[in-house]
Amino acid sequence: MKKSSKIKRKLRNRKKLKDVSVNRFRVSVSKSLNNLSAQIIDDKQKKTLVSASSIEKEIKSKKVKKMEKSNLIGEILAKRAKEKNISEVYFDRGAHKYHGRIKVFAETLRKNGLKF
Secondary structure, three states: OHHHHHHHHHHHHHHHHHHHOOOOEEEEEEEOOOOEEEEEEEOOOOEEEEEEEOOOHHHHOOOOOHHHHHHHHHHHHHHHHHHOOOOEEEEEOOOOOOOOHHHHHHHHHHHOOOEO
């Protein structure tokens, strides 16, 4: 029962975002207990343009706390997006609240030049 309500919340959130944001790429965030990963997705072509994750070697080798990991991932994703000339996106938090690691990640993206 809990799983289905989480999926419903994710789809409800995504539907509202798609109505509002046209001609922009989507920043999708997925979070587990220890890791955080994010992708910039082109929904028209259904392709991932840029991604960053805490499982990558450069982040995994550093012993940092979860909040600092989300900060690092935000910086890396923003840098990779700038290389691909992506500046305007919309933020899809999925089924997660805009709180804690998700909030730190989003604020880091904004600070590093992505507009949403």
